[in-house]
Amino acid sequence: MQHHPTRLSSFAAGARDTVPMLVGAAPFGMIFGTLVSAGPLAAWQGQLMSLGVFAGSSQFIAAGLMAGQAGMLVIWFTTFIVNLRHMLYAAALLPHVAHLPARWRWTLGFLMTDETFAVMNGYYSRRTDNPHGHWYFLGSCLSMYLNWQAWTLVGLVFGAVFPELQSLGLDYAMVATFIAIIVPQLNRIPHLGAALAAGTFAYLLQGLPYKLGLMLAVLAGVATGMALTRWNAGVRAEERNLA
Numbered sequence: 001m002q003h004h005p006t007r008l009s010s011f012a013a014g015a016r017d018t019v020p021m022l023v024g025a026a027p028f029g030m031i032f033g034t035l036v037s038a039g040p041l042a043a044w045q046g047q048l049m050s051l052g053v054f055a056g057s058s059q060f061i062a063a064g065l066m067a068g069q070a071g072m073l074v075i076w077f078t079t080f081i082v083n084l085r086h087m088l089y090a091a092a093l094l095p096h097v098a099h100l101p102a103r104w105r106w107t108l109g110f111l112m113t114d115e116t117f118a119v120m121n122g123y124y125s126r127r128t129d130n131p132h133g134h135w136y137f138l139g140s141c142l143s144m145y146l147n148w149q150a151w152t153l154v155g156l157v158f159g160a161v162f163p164e165l166q167s168l169g170l171d172y173a174m175v176a177t178f179i180a181i182i183v184p185q186l187n188r189i190p191h192l193g194a195a196l197a198a199g200t201f202a203y204l205l206q207g208l209p210y211k212l213g214l215m216l217a218v219l220a221g222v223a224t225g226m227a228l229t230r231w232n233a234g235v236r237a238e239e240r241n242l243a
Contacts, residue, residue, distance in 0.1 A: 010132040014139025021115035022147045033155015039067040043156045049154040081215040089117045111141035194225030
């Protein structure tokens, strides 16, 4: 007899398959907490940022810009540009969630991160027949959300007592996690092109102030990825018409 996954089993499977990403994100969340404790933000403001923003790279950039007394427009524009990569994530996953009610799409959209996108992209590439796939999605996202809140709190609590936490090299876990996310995705031309463009611009423009080089690198990566995605779709459509 074929076993059909239930909502609960799908939710649990999503959380289980995200555990490796949780381990990689843990030091990242702790470092953010310690960064907040050493800056101008109050502890409750740092936790509130994790609760309401829930975007690791944007939170780091925003906290750094606030510490440097940057203007609100600069902070808003910088974090907006950095998060433009989620447009590519949304384009990749939309066919699998387009049928869901708006409350589901909005919730999953808010909770989605780089790590959960990697998990879900792999999941949907393996199977599309699970009617409760969105529960798997929710399990992955919610486990990452709770993990981020917990480790932000740990960083806030211990950051003031042990400020040397920032110098322990824990940020390497962030690099390793993103390598693990990116490398498996490079088997597609749009993803490879976006990675090459973003990496090239980030290296060439690293000397610009206010992390403008990073913003331009993100823009270049997003633009390249979207252009190659459209080109790839056009080539496939033309091939179907010729067939």
